[in-house]
Amino acid sequence: MKVFGAGGRLPLVLGAVVLSLSAYPQRVDASTITLNGSGTMSYSYQFLWSDPATPTVSNDYDLAVQGQYTFLDQFLSQQPNSPNLASSSIGPYDFQDSYRFTIGSAAAGDTMVASLGAGNTFNISNLQFRLYMVPTSTTAPIVGGIPAGSTLITPWQGPASGSNQVTVEFSDIQAGTYILDVAGIANGSSGGTYVGQVNLVPLPAPLLLLLSGMGGFAAFARRRAAAAA
Numbered sequence: 001m002k003v004f005g006a007g008g009r010l011p012l013v014l015g016a017v018v019l020s021l022s023a024y025p026q027r028v029d030a031s032t033i034t035l036n037g038s039g040t041m042s043y044s045y046q047f048l049w050s051d052p053a054t055p056t057v058s059n060d061y062d063l064a065v066q067g068q069y070t071f072l073d074q075f076l077s078q079q080p081n082s083p084n085l086a087s088s089s090i091g092p093y094d095f096q097d098s099y100r101f102t103i104g105s106a107a108a109g110d111t112m113v114a115s116l117g118a119g120n121t122f123n124i125s126n127l128q129f130r131l132y133m134v135p136t137s138t139t140a141p142i143v144g145g146i147p148a149g150s151t152l153i154t155p156w157q158g159p160a161s162g163s164n165q166v167t168v169e170f171s172d173i174q175a176g177t178y179i180l181d182v183a184g185i186a187n188g189s190s191g192g193t194y195v196g197q198v199n200l201v202p203l204p205a206p207l208l209l210l211l212s213g214m215g216g217f218a219a220f221a222r223r224r225a226a227a228a229a
Helices: 205-228
Strands: 012-014 032-041 045-048 061-074 095-103 112-118 123-132 151-157 166-168 170-173 179-184 192-202
Touching: 032 112, 123 192, 179 192
Parallel strands: 012 112, 032 061, 061 095
Antiparallel strands: 012 170, 045 095, 061 192, 095 179, 112 166, 112 192, 123 151, 123 179
16 A cells, blocks of 8 residues: 555545444465455454463455455354453453454555444444554554554544444555454354454545645645745
8 A cells, every 4th residue: 555645645544344243254274365356354363361362363464456345253152241351441352353454556546545434243242443553564463552663543442322333434544554453242142243344445536636626726836935935
């Protein structure tokens, strides 16, 4: 992903991850998966309350082109209310699924926008997510904080009281690798399930025209200032 919002490039906005009912995780053996426009992501790292020091490692992802990318997980047994893996401002959680991904160069053109959001769940309490940028493509997530050198884009976010949905937009995203952490408690008698989506979509044409016009006005103002000097 190229830098947006710097050097004349457009900003990236992350919005529209919808966590919804019924889904089943898919596991892939390769260490890095390229998703061309659509595909399913399993966690890159999974931390569980039963063994917080030894995460299960799965795949990383290169979101190569615009499209809709689904991330999901299913837990087959009930997790306890206590003890917990960790706790945040949203509440305690027993699992943390960390999705490590890079926006591919082909999907990081001047017209790209990314969106994240969260929504419905099945037998998951205290569902929450956060997003941060990590310094390298091999930086590993941690529980209870973010890795050294990381930039927090949004802290843990959960549904408002009385709601089962949360939507957050992330603006001015820079080039690099990101980690999306999803956490909660699978409190159903047979576990629980969540589903999410990351959408990479082009900027609307009116916004492109507006940004182009603003750029032209700024150049004109600089020329006038130089001529006056």
